[in-house]
Amino acid sequence: MEKAARRSYRGVSFEDRLLDRRERLIDAGIAIYARKGTERASVAAICREAKLTGRHFYEIFGDRDAFFAEAFRSVTDSLLELVKAAIDPASPVVSALGGFFNALLDHPDEARVFLLELHNNDPLVLAIGKDFSARLTELIAPEVTQELMKVGAEGAIMQIARRWVSGGYTESVGDVANMAARFSFVGQDRRPTSRHPAKAI
Amino acid sequence: MEKAARRSYRGVSFEDRLLDRRERLIDAGIAIYARKGTERASVAAICREAKLTGRHFYEIFGDRDAFFAEAFRSVTDSLLELVKAAIDPASPVVSALGGFFNALLDHPDEARVFLLELHNNDPLVLAIGKDFSARLTELIAPEVTQELMKVGAEGAIMQIARRWVSGGYTESVGDVANMAARFSFVGQDRRPTSRHPAKAI
Structure with a gap:
């Protein structure tokens, strides 16, 4: 993790990229929840809205409830x-x-x-x-x-x-x-x- | 239903028996909900508590949510x-x-x-x-x-x-x-x- 945090890609650190993805997924989640209801909002729909993959989602949050x-x-x-x-x-x-x-x-x-x-x-x-x-x-x-x-x-x-x-x-x-x-x-x-x-x- | 309502058993009308069962099941339901939580309360446990059968339960209420x-x-x-x-x-x-x-x-x-x-x-x-x-x-x-x-x-x-x-x-x-x-x-x-x-x- 220490090592990963120091890695950077085009000048953007790994941590910054994680924070950015986290924020994009949460914004997308709120939009999907509002549109479909919390019960029917799928991880796939949230990832599509955020233009990120399921791997990113699970890497950051663990599961849908979290x-x-x-x-x-x-x-x-x-x-x-x-x-x-x-x-x-x-x-x-x-x-x-x-x-x-x-x-x-x-x-x-x-x-x-x-x-x-x-x-x-x-x-x-x-x-x-x-x-x-x-x-x-x-x-x-x-x-x-x-x-x-x-x-x-x-x-x-x-x-x-x-x-x-x-x-x-x-x-x-x-x-x-x-x-x-x-x-x-x-x-x-x-x-x-x-x-x-x-x-x- | 008209006919059924007029039928009686040992002087207790069909409707009275239904009302009595309804009340017993609801009292039993509240006791089981309080003991186990609403999620984990089964129809079987409620019927056992009320000393009635599942048939009685479904006849009166239709389903668990109702x-x-x-x-x-x-x-x-x-x-x-x-x-x-x-x-x-x-x-x-x-x-x-x-x-x-x-x-x-x-x-x-x-x-x-x-x-x-x-x-x-x-x-x-x-x-x-x-x-x-x-x-x-x-x-x-x-x-x-x-x-x-x-x-x-x-x-x-x-x-x-x-x-x-x-x-x-x-x-x-x-x-x-x-x-x-x-x-x-x-x-x-x-x-x-x-x-x-x-x-x-």
């Missing part, structure tokens, strides 16, 4: 980067949410495959989803400390995102971000702030 | 009945939520199989889940009118329920219901009620 998990991880990492980049310290929650909804609008394939149509039982995929939720919640509900309130804010925002995407992005990013922000803010308060305070039961 | 969907429908119908029965007009939201969380506490198998471990891609199962969410939202967030706020309240409450169940029911029903209620109440207000009002972006 590839799906890697694509999911790559999409969630990029999404979190976009959210972070959008944060304005003057209004961190609403700006983070604006970044989140803008990213879903700009990347409809990723939004559909990994947010809307993700019914995947694979433990690795579930773990990536859980990790993504936790990291996203730190960005969009940073001041919520109670565990169940944090979970509630996250559930509200993800469900709003799912409905917004499946409904064809009808509302503006600003409107959706403002609505979602209300669920983030409610978790910050120690006591109910609504005009209908909850009574103990 | 059975799962019927069991899911039966569980969600019962859950909604328990929520309705718990509603106190003096505090409809918190009492409905108390009924919901109490039902999850009293029926841990159902909660685990159909709330926590439901990663099912079947269109019928997805439709039943969607219908359940919509009917539950009418009970636990009755005054929320804006579509995305309704969706947000539902997402928050379902996610709190999932975490509460997976976490082993650590918090009291009253505490969970009060926390969940805050996400229901936030949707009722026309403008943000938090001390951190959302700014337009």
Whole structure:
């Protein structure tokens, strides 16, 4: 591996070529998943789309399930980067949410495959989803400390995102971000702030 | 069918016997799903648990997937009945939520199989889940009118329920219901009620 990493072809290192292929396959995978559904997307179709061979695919990812998990991880990492980049310290929650909804609008394939149509039982995929939720919640509900309130804010925002995407992005990013922000803010308060305070039961 | 419905055996009508078998199979299915997971639950194991034969099973349900969907429908119908029965007009939201969380506490198998471990891609199962969410939202967030706020309240409450169940029911029903209620109440207000009002972006 050490030796291979030092080899180069027309000035492009072996590692760079691997990274390039990896990226091309993931982009192709997302396109094929969006077009055919995750169940019916074949490795052959993904390789054709990426203009690479099955050998390249298996060399990098091992198998189809591992590839799906890697694509999911790559999409969630990029999404979190976009959210972070959008944060304005003057209004961190609403700006983070604006970044989140803008990213879903700009990347409809990723939004559909990994947010809307993700019914995947694979433990690795579930773990990536859980990790993504936790990291996203730190960005969009940073001041919520109670565990169940944090979970509630996250559930509200993800469900709003799912409905917004499946409904064809009808509302503006600003409107959706403002609505979602209300669920983030409610978790910050120690006591109910609504005009209908909850009574103990 | 008309004729069959009128036939009776030891004073029990054919229809009553069918209903009784249906119920026994569904109860057995839930027990087996909880014990083995939905993937590994076989029709044979379900029939053994119900002390009925495969012929009875296929006569009533047609196939394994249809059975799962019927069991899911039966569980969600019962859950909604328990929520309705718990509603106190003096505090409809918190009492409905108390009924919901109490039902999850009293029926841990159902909660685990159909709330926590439901990663099912079947269109019928997805439709039943969607219908359940919509009917539950009418009970636990009755005054929320804006579509995305309704969706947000539902997402928050379902996610709190999932975490509460997976976490082993650590918090009291009253505490969970009060926390969940805050996400229901936030949707009722026309403008943000938090001390951190959302700014337009």
